[in-house]
Amino acid sequence: MRIGFADEFGNNSFEFETQGSHFIVACILVKDAEQVSVLENQAENIRKKHFQTGEIKSNKVATNHTRRIKILQELIELEFSIFAVVIDKRDLFGQGFKYKKSFYKFTNNLLYKELFRTFPELELNVDEHGTNNFMLEFRKYVEKNHQRTLFSGIEFNQINSSSSIIIQIADFIAGTIGYIFDESKESEYSQEFYNLIKPKISVLNNFPRKLTVAEFNESAVDQTYDSRIAEVSFQRIFDFIEKGSNGETQINDQITFLKLLLWLQRANPRSSYVSTGEIMRHLNYTRDKPMNEEFFRSKIIGNLRDKGIIISSSPKGYKIPTSSRDIDSFGRHGNRIILPMLNRINEARNAIKLISLNELDILENPIYSDLKNLLDK
Template identity: 50%
Template sequence: MKNIIAFADEYGNNSFEFSTQGTHFIVASVILKKDKLAETEQYIEDIRKRHFQTGEIKSRKVGDQHHRRLKILQELVQADFSIYAVVVNKRKLVGEGFKYKPSFYKFLNGLVYKELFKTFPELDLVVDEHGDNDFMRQFKSYVQRYHQPNLFSGSDFQFSGSAESVMIQLADFIAGTLGRCFDEAKISPESQQFLQVLEPKITSLNFFPYDKQHLLQVGEEPETGFHEDIAQIGVNSAIHFIDNKKVINQDDADQINCVKLILLYFNTYGTKKYIPTKQLIQHLQVGREEVLSEHNFRTKVIGKIRDAGVLVVSSSAGEHKGYKLPASMQDLYKFVSHGNSVIMPMLHRIAVFRDKIKLATLNDVDILDKDEFKGLRELLV
């Protein structure tokens, strides 16, 4: 993971004057491999010259020019990077302490640290040293205090002015665009389009506090067949796993990141949307030294998170091929039906195999007589 670098910027502030200062605070980071940095910087620089001439790429310069923002986004997402972001709804933060800047930023420090450095312990992080980036300056102090050098000696924290770094400018534009997707004062009819364009690049959106009603607010109309209780059970299973899973090795990290992705897509892009296997693997590949094969993904990631109690359903048919959380009775039946189509034929084959051996040996050999096959014997009675 020493090959990973991130550029971060913030949107919003610590003010709780929602009508004038906004409802959300967002920290967005763009992450990529260092060996792709020069190529990506050149690509972003070409976009800067084309759309901003001699100025910087700034979200606030585009403002409410939604068509212009969409056009720029469509070009930016062709570059090689992933988006990790923490989205805080200030309306949902309870307690007077949050209204004071030090307390608010201290709380955010922990959130952002957990999201970035626990996923990429040897990450190099670059942030803007100019302007009103109070949070980033405090975050630097937090990382220096809590990031254990004996465990994570490969990480580095740098300041770089946005004027000198088009990657910081990219982070600014992403943070500002996410603000226009979630901040109540900035949401527009184009917000969903922004999210759709960013979809291939978003690897993690960590919402805090998590709002169980968020999944009901994404679409303009409730989705046909949607069952709120089933959806909530699935969401709860994902959140419980994320909150309680300990990361000891790469498999653990892959499992947590996969559940985060499934939860993100469920909440942001619709409860009927399946995430293709290749797309999940592509996101999980960020920061990995070894290639994650499809076989290992199915056995060491999907299989293990299901074993741990996360309710993940799958589909192998047409445009709905992939994985997601359940949101309807049909999703549940589809999961059971798939299991039935695999398990019953396999049990039948074992039964036929067993019977032929018993017949040929006059019952002297029972291939299921070992203790480890007790469950199979009971199923085949």
């Protein structure tokens, strides 16, 4: 079982000029407990040399780039690897991410999928005193959502960074990656920082990146996933988005919704439904006049379905179908609505025909020809 020590850089603020453009989670990976002991002893010597009695902390070095380089040069000689998720908040589609709850949910989903898909057996240690509590929220998320049927094993521990020098290294690496990517931290030293840590990086995932069907196929962990269903569902959405809006507000809203659904579903390891409430929070964040749910269901969801976009729905919300189970949900939804409605129309039609001795048929109008043929059959 691999052993990981994780810490984060950045926060959920979208005030890029003052609060930074990126949110980063860095995980120091070690092969086993024996190597942990060796690493701790070696890192302790580096700590004493550069930080004396204090912890190894990126913010203690801050913009002293020469000092950071010297510390990195010694750290990279140690035996560990780096796993990191780098989220560019500037490209997160949907203003609702400015809500801390929505942002944490997105990043929790994303980190969970990427980390435990890559390392199905992992003991993860995090600082119990996170500056923005992200790791504490992540632990709650894992405890709630982890499924033993998907992953072989996971252990999750909270420890104080003062008693774990490897978590201190994770802090330093996360901060260094911040000085590589974050627009408020970038400098002429950024490339040198990257070159130094590059040999230690096992995985560095940048998000968001251009969406493709292949990526969804590659990252799927849902055991019911069907690439054929996913292919047609996603490709129709990509084609629709690619065509653009021609300036029409309604189509703009539809594209916004589809992009949002793609990002949220992409981050979710189990491809669960996205609730109507969460979608509406995102869509209405910057609207002068909030969109109501009736308009959303008829003009956004309904109209997209009329155009051939396949969207599954359930009492839990909406999703892009990726399995026969999702398509069944879509069919059940239609079955609940369409058959009762057809039956009501048919009952009314028969009642009028009966009272008029077949002289009056409410479906005689040519605009009802398809409906009339369907009921006649």
